[in-house]
Amino acid sequence: MSDALETTGLGKRYGRAWALQDCTLSLPAGRVAALVGPNGAGKTTLLHLSVGLLEPTAGGVQIFGLSPTAQAGEALPRIGFVAQDTPLYKGFTVAELLTLGRKLNPRWDDELARARIEMLGIPLTRRAGKLSGGQQAQVALVLALAKRPDLLLLDEPLASLDPLARREFLRTLMEAVAESGLTVLLSSHIIGDLERICDYLIILSASYVQLAGDMQEIQQGHKRLIGPRQDEAAVASIHTVIAASHTDRQTTLLVRTNGPLFGPSWDVQDVSMEDIVLAYLSQQTRDRVPLPPPAREQIRREALK
């Protein structure tokens, strides 16, 4: 069984600027992954490469072992894609958009589409341009879901939604995931709303992958160390220091652990997902942390203690 999404050395260059560079990651099937990074980090580029809208400049991308460009005919039916700001044909009614989905997709599930639209209370005769932003996003999501994809790619689906619309959008998404067990990759520039629904995290920053892995493992593998003011070199020799801040008396480190933490002088704390993400994003300008495979066993054993 190949991964839902696998990239190797994937890169995309526009002129001289790399929008995405040296991206190697694999997203196992069945995961709900958050692709997090600041604006301009390459999230959209990665998603567009994954759905075959873009051709890679370097490396390759595979969806269930298929190239989304060279094998588009086979790959496209298996990918659901919702683009940023959920573009729809504004002059089409909702019913016509569903017809579009039915005509263009062999695996289309019309029953599912109609049931969801009805459940959302969106009138079928309303033109897409007359729907609220939240409703447009919902319709776009239904279009992608009724395609019965194995992998669903969502580009900043929450960015333009108000909190209520966000919650409803995520509810629709989670219901679909629960029903069909599809793999989801969802980009966002914040982690907030995604923490509850995602179990996999990919941090993309300045066109590089900073971190990718199981959300729980990541959370357990990162600790905040607080102690008297000192140099972080001793810690850095074993663990990876992601962020360090010093006051007159105190040093605070955010580290990715590579084994048990020693040193009685350190007060070890758990870190929130949001803090981990922020730490990685703010270190983007410093030298990049190389990505060893996460020491999963180590982390598990530690977690069991």
Added chain:
Amino acid sequence: MTWLTWRQHRLEGLTTLGVLAVIGVFLLLTGRAMASSFQQLGLSHCVGQTPSGGSCPDLIQAFATQYGLLLLFDTLLIFVPLLLGALVGAPLVAREVEQRTHLLVWTQSITRLRWLTVKLALVLGAGLLASGALLALLIWWYRPWAQLNGSFGNNAYDTTGPVWVAETLLALALGVFSGTLTRRTVAAIFLTIALFVGIRVPVASFWRPYFEAPITRIHPIGQVSGNPSTLSDQDWVIAQGYIDAQGNKHDGLVGCTANQTLVQCFQTHGAQAIFVSYQPADRFWTFQWIESGIYTGFSMLALIAAYWLVRNRLN
């Protein structure tokens, strides 16, 4: 995909059909009037003669006075293919990219090349069908004039042969190409106009007269009576003038005064002979097919470029 193409272009399609219907009714009414006048005046007897004999000049004059204005309409029709290219061809891809709906439609289960192929086949097919239908009507409509003036070397050349359909194809293809290149509807419309004019005008003005070498007739001075030309009205005169003692050709006959005879006039310019270069009327269809081929060639280039751009440059 057929459904989507129809859904997206039905407004354009129905509008075109409506305009076509209006033009069609107009052509039918005026065409019938012209045809019956042509018969009543007995103009068919004047066809093929040099216009010197009998009452023919007066009759032709009468016909021209009554219906000459209609030829303006024929001139206006030359812009119809361009209009179609700018308003239907240019937005075909540009509007999708502009409104970002290409992200929606290219990520359904069909590849974008298939998407483009179906759209082009249907839209170009409909465009060619419409222009073909109009062409049939135009040929019928123009018949009285074709017998009097010919269709060669005037506006009717563009509206009464396959060139008319080829121009429609060219305009649509250039429109689609411009749209994929600029990704902006308005820019694409202007580029379409520029490209269409940039191809059509030079081909029609500088290339068309020489698709085949023109026939040149030379008449030494003295053998010429009143009218230097013995051509039929249907032939297309490319150039005429006189040849001086050194054998140089001069276009036109300048500076003749009213009290000179034609021969005297020539002699004051040192003319030894007069010449006329022309394309005989029976080359009309050959020329039509050659020019149609040229426009079809340009259309194919534009479409290939559009495919390449959609495949490689748009996302």
